[in-house]
Amino acid sequence: MTEEEIIRKLKDMISTKRLKHSLGVRNTAVKLASRYNVSTKKARWAGLLHDCAKGFSKKLLLQKAKEFGIVIDSVCQKIPALLHGPVGAQLVKRRFKISDQDILQAISLHTLGSPQMNDLDKIIFLADYIEPNRDCKAIDKLRAKVKGQPLNEAVRIACDNTIRYNLEQEAIIHPQTIETRNSLL
Numbered sequence: 633m634t635e636e637e638i639i640r641k642l643k644d645m646i647s648t649k650r651l652k653h654s655l656g657v658r659n660t661a662v663k664l665a666s667r668y669n670v671s672t673k674k675a676r677w678a679g680l681l682h683d684c685a686k687g688f689s690k691k692l693l694l695q696k697a698k699e700f701g702i703v704i705d706s707v708c709q710k711i712p713a714l715l716h717g718p719v720g721a722q723l724v725k726r727r728f729k730i731s732d733q734d735i736l737q738a739i740s741l742h743t744l745g746s747p748q749m750n751d752l753d754k755i756i757f758l759a760d761y762i763e764p765n766r767d768c769k770a771i772d773k774l775r776a777k778v779k780g781q782p783l784n785e786a787v788r789i790a791c792d793n794t795i796r797y798n799l800e801q802e803a804i805i806h807p808q809t810i811e812t813r814n815s816l817l
């Protein structure tokens with residue numbers, strides 16, 4: 633599939649705002665990949681497609697996760713939105729016919745992170761946070777904080793941000809993000 637065809641297909645799956653964000657993640661991921669010596673091609677596809685399941689309802693995410701054999705832990709059962717990464721990776725494989733394991737893994741881990749993340753995974757995780765179309769004061773602060781930081785430190789700061797945000801909201805925090813953070817200290 634060409635990139636144009638992928639974008640056309642994506643348009644049927646996510647909102648215009650989400651597509652703009654995905655294009656931003658694609659561009660930021662490519663820049664980070666060339667800075668950190670990671671395949672820019674893989675970063676491009678993973679960045680573009682990372683949120684392809686973001687438009688799914690809670691019910692559909694749970695249904696697809698079951699269908700694809702994805703483990704639904706107790707936190708994801710309560711917050712099915714957290715499944716859009718692993719479900720998205722499976723959709724990329726099935727609907728977009730991309731079988732590259734690095735691309736699929738980066739998409740799968742982009743929201744919760746993992747202590748096992750490789751550099752491509754970290755780049756997509758970070759690009760999702762700092763791409764220029766996300767506009768709010770907290771993200772401006774985060775962008776300034778991570779600028780020029782080594783990749784691991786930037787990802788750790790992004791994890792801290794998610795943890796702090798969910799704590800402020802008095803919301804559940806997925807342990808995988810805490811484990812990711814701790815693994816980087």
Ligand SMILES: Nc1ncnc2c1ncn2[C@@H]1O[C@H](COP(=O)(O)OP(=O)(O)O)[C@@H](O)[C@H]1O
Pocket residue numbers: 711713714743744794798804805806809
């Ligand atoms: N580590 C986490 N633990 C618990 N909830 C989380 C975590 N990360 C994100 N969330 C929540 O899951 C939802 C989707 O997150 P995310 O994909 O990061 O959203 P967006 O891309 O729209 O900012 C949000 O409500 C967010 O607060």
